[in-house]
Structure formats: C-alpha cells, structure tokens
Amino acid sequence: MNESTSTAAVIGGSVTGLAVATGLNNIEDFTQVTVYERQEYDEKRVDCGEAINDTTLIPLEKTPKNGFVNDIDGFQLHVYESTDRRLEADPLATSDLRCDPGYICERDTVERRWADRLASSSVEFRTGRSVSPAEYAEIVETYDYVIDASGQPSLTLKSKGKTEEYTGDMIALNATVEGDFSVYVNRPRIFFEGYVGYAWSFPKSEHHANVGIGWAGEQRPDDYFNALKSAAERNGFPIPEREQVNIATIPKGPSLDPGTVYFPEGNVFLVGDAAGIANRYQGEGICQGIRSADLLTGLIAGGNESAYPQELYKLMKSEYRLAHLMRGAWVEHEDPELLAAVTEALDGLTIDEITRQPAVVIRHILNRPMTAAKLISDTGMIRRLYDSYTDSWEYAVARGS
Numbered sequence: 434m435n436e437s438t439s440t441a442a443v444i445g446g447s448v449t450g451l452a453v454a455t456g457l458n459n460i461e462d463f464t465q466v467t468v469y470e471r472q473e474y475d476e477k478r479v480d481c482g483e484a485i486n487d488t489t490l491i492p493l494e495k496t497p498k499n500g501f502v503n504d505i506d507g508f509q510l511h512v513y514e515s516t517d518r519r520l521e522a523d524p525l526a527t528s529d530l531r532c533d534p535g536y537i538c539e540r541d542t543v544e545r546r547w548a549d550r551l552a553s554s555s556v557e558f559r560t561g562r563s564v565s566p567a568e569y570a571e572i573v574e575t576y577d578y579v580i581d582a583s584g585q586p587s588l589t590l591k592s593k594g595k596t597e598e599y600t601g602d603m604i605a606l607n608a609t610v611e612g613d614f615s616v617y618v619n620r621p622r623i624f625f626e627g628y629v630g631y632a633w634s635f636p637k638s639e640h641h642a643n644v645g646i647g648w649a650g651e652q653r654p655d656d657y658f659n660a661l662k663s664a665a666e667r668n669g670f671p672i673p674e675r676e677q678v679n680i681a682t683i684p685k686g687p688s689l690d691p692g693t694v695y696f697p698e699g700n701v702f703l704v705g706d707a708a709g710i711a712n713r714y715q716g717e718g719i720c721q722g723i724r725s726a727d728l729l730t731g732l733i734a735g736g737n738e739s740a741y742p743q744e745l746y747k748l749m750k751s752e753y754r755l756a757h758l759m760r761g762a763w764v765e766h767e768d769p770e771l772l773a774a775v776t777e778a779l780d781g782l783t784i785d786e787i788t789r790q791p792a793v794v795i796r797h798i799l800n801r802p803m804t805a806a807k808l809i810s811d812t813g814m815i816r817r818l819y820d821s822y823t824d825s826w827e828y829a830v831a832r833g834s
C-alpha cells in the first residue's frame with residue numbers, strides 16, 4: 434500500500450465482492466470499505482447452481498442457518514450417448530468425484546449472513562441501487578482503491594465501452610424444485626448427454642434441489658426453457674415452473690486479456706466474473722472469484738497490487754489449461770464412448786484435482802493407455818495442448834496478436 438490510510442469501494446456485493454471486503458477490512462490501514470450492491474440482500478436472487486466446492490474459503494460457520502444446507506460427499510457424473518433416450522436408459526458410464534469441503538447452499542442466505550457479519554464489523558453497505566456509469570466515474574475519483582466485482586460484463590468495461598473484450602461465455606438456466614432426492618442427496622448428479630455442456634440436479638435436501646442446464650459451445654437450442662424441460666424429463670428431476678427459471682451467462686476463463694484486470698490510472702481492479710475467470714469446462718465461478726479476491730487483498734496488504742494481473746494469471750493457469758483440455762475430450766471427438774472412458778478414468782478423484790491439478794488428471798488417464806492414445810490421436814486435441822501450454826487464448830486471437 435502506498436498511503437498510511439486508504440479507502441476502498443467494492444462494486445458488487447456477491448461472493449467475490451464480499452470476499453474482497455473481508456480481505457480489505459482485515460488490513461489495518463483501510464479506514465473505509467464501502468460495498469455498492471444493486472440488490473437488497475433480503476430479496477437477492479442469484480443465478481447459480483449453488484454448489485460451493487470449497488466452502489473453507491468463506492469465513493462463516495458451515496451451518497444451515499448460514500445457508501450451508503447440504504454437506505455433500507461429492508458429485509456423480511453420468512455420461513449418456515445423447516439426449517435421445519428413455520428415462521430408464523443406463524448411462525454409458527458413471528463416475529464419483531469427491532468433494533469434502535463442498536456444500537450445496539442457499540446462496541442468497543450465505544451472502545446475506547456474510548454481508549451482515551461485515552456490516553457489524555464496520556464495512557459500509559450501499560444497497561438497492563445500481564451504480565450508474567456516471568456514479569462509477571465519481572467513485573473512481575473519490576476512493577483510493579476501486580474493486581470491480583460486478584460480474585460479467587463488468588461495470589468498468591461497460592463504462593469504457595469495452596465489453597466486447599470478453600471473448601467467451603456459457604449460458605445456463607437454473608431453478609429450485611420440490612421432489613424426492615433421497616436417493617442421491619449426498620452425491621448431486623451431473624449429466625453429460627452429447628452436447629457441449631451438461632444438465633444438473635443438486636439436492637439442497639431430500640425434498641428440494643437446484644436443477645439446471647448449460648451450454649458452452651456455439652450450438653445452443655432455440656428454446657432454452659424447452660431444453661431444460663426435456664432434460665428434466667429424461668434425467669428424472671421435476672420440471673421447474675417457467676417463471677422460477679433464471680437465465681444468465683458465465684464468462685469462460687480466461688475470457689479477458691489478463692492485462693485488462695487492472696487500470697492503474699484509477700487504481701481499479703477486476704475480480705471474479707468481472708475478470709472473466711470462471712472455469713471454462715464446468716462453469717464454476719464462486720471459488721475462483723473468492724480466490725481472486727484473496728489474492729488481490731493479499732497483494733494490497735503487501736503493497737504489491739500492481740502485480741495482480743500476472744499473479745492472477747499464475748494462480749489460474751493450471752485451471753485454464755485443464756479446463757480447455759477437458760472440454761476438448763468431448764468437443765474434438767464427439768465420441769460418447771471416449772468421454773465415458775475418460776470419465777471412468779477420473780473416478781475417485783476430488784473436484785479440486787479434476788479442476789486445478791492437470792498432472793493428476795493426466796496420470797489417471799495415462800493409466801488407461803488405449804483411452805489416452807485415442808484422446809491425443811486428433812489434431813484438434815494436439816492444437817488444444819499446444820494452445821493451452823503456450824497461453825494462446827481467444828482474447829489474443831480476437832485482438833489479432
């Protein structure tokens with residue numbers, strides 16, 4: 434930090450913004466931390482599967498009262514040939530992934546309780562109104578630090594007219610439904626069914642669940658709600674009411690040039706979805722957002738915040754690579770049998786390993802030489818390997834470098 438006392442504005446008070454406020458509030462030299470959130474926490478509605486895979490990152494006790502309603506063992510992946518099948522059809526493969534620190538949450542409650550805690554320890558909240566571009570300029574002028582946690586596309590890039598700099602997104606729908614989830618309450622299900630994306634059923638209890646579907650590729654259905662309805666029918670979860678369904682986009686990391694997450698002239702930093710860092714394979718973004726917040730506030734505490742773009746990239750690099758390769762296992766081959774073999778090879782691993790530890794995943798796949806050979810016997814897959822290990826992401830191609 435450059436000054437002996439500092440002020441900070443955090444724009445966006447969702448998981449990432451709350452993690453930033455927590456980190457800054459712990460730095461003695463900050464005399465004022467203000468969170469601007471356009472929604473009210475009592476009425477907040479989030480577009481999310483509500484799976485928080487590493488809840489140890491959140492400084493709340495893991496109780497139902499704090500929104501941590503289902504302490505899961507892990508997830509079960511189901512791989513099917515296609516969407517054209519009967520309800521009772523057997524999957525080509527299933528695979529159990531462990532996730533000890535994971536919960537299916539009531540995310541609204543988690544955020545409300547987290548905000549309450551911060552408010553009672555001197556963080557100021559200004560809620561219920563969207564920060565406009567004009568107010569944004571004033572905020573940048575007023576505060577020593579501005580942390581943009583406003584999601585994708587960020588208010589910063591909107592204000593600069595640069596939202597086209599995000600180079601990729603996924604689209605997803607979700608809703609909470611009532612039903613009988615007792616059979617798999619501790620092991621939420623993810624269904625791969627022959628398109629680029631997946632459907633999910635994440636029980637919050639034996640009687641209700643967050644369900645949804647998302648697509649990451651160019652091929653998306655014409656009618657999203659009907660696609661969710663069909664996914665519910667064939668995967669055996671209740672069909673949500675249309676008015677209960679949320680729809681939103683997720684950036685697929687790294688969807689933004691790492692250099693674009695820091696604007697030194699206004700001391701503005703982008704974190705979480707605003708920085709375009711959600712996982713490009715499975716769309717997870719909560720832990721990624723919190724990790725970016727922890728990284729940034731740690732750097733600010735050490736007076737080294739200008740290193741944030743490089744450090745964020747370093748933190749996320751393995752995850753970007755692995756997600757790009759995992760996506761390729763389907764996209765480059767479109768072979769359900771191969772995807773089934775890869776899925777089986779991952780059985781027993783943790784979510785952290787299949788998300789952030791390429792060496793572990795590669796070792797497990799190499800244990801099945803036929804599967805490994807088939808996977809890389811494709812120019813698209815080799816291209817992906819080359820691109821991900823030379824950091825050739827879409828944003829570089831988009832700007833022509």
Ligand SMILES: Cc1cc2nc3c(=O)[nH]c(=O)nc-3n(C[C@H](O)[C@H](O)[C@H](O)COP(=O)(O)OP(=O)(O)OC[C@H]3O[C@@H](n4cnc5c(N)ncnc54)[C@H](O)[C@@H]3O)c2cc1C
Nearest residue numbers: 445447449471481482483484564583584605705706718719
């Ligand atoms: C359908 C769906 C399912 C998903 N499921 C999961 C999942 O199960 N697990 C997981 O880890 N990730 C999941 N994700 C991704 C995850 O939701 C995001 O990556 C995560 O919410 C990012 O958090 P964030 O705090 O960075 O941004 P956001 O959650 O987008 O929060 C941004 C905040 O900023 C506020 N804001 C925006 N503009 C302004 C403004 N101008 N003024 C004031 N406030 C403003 C918003 O109200 C919001 O509260 C899912 C995404 C979708 C769409």
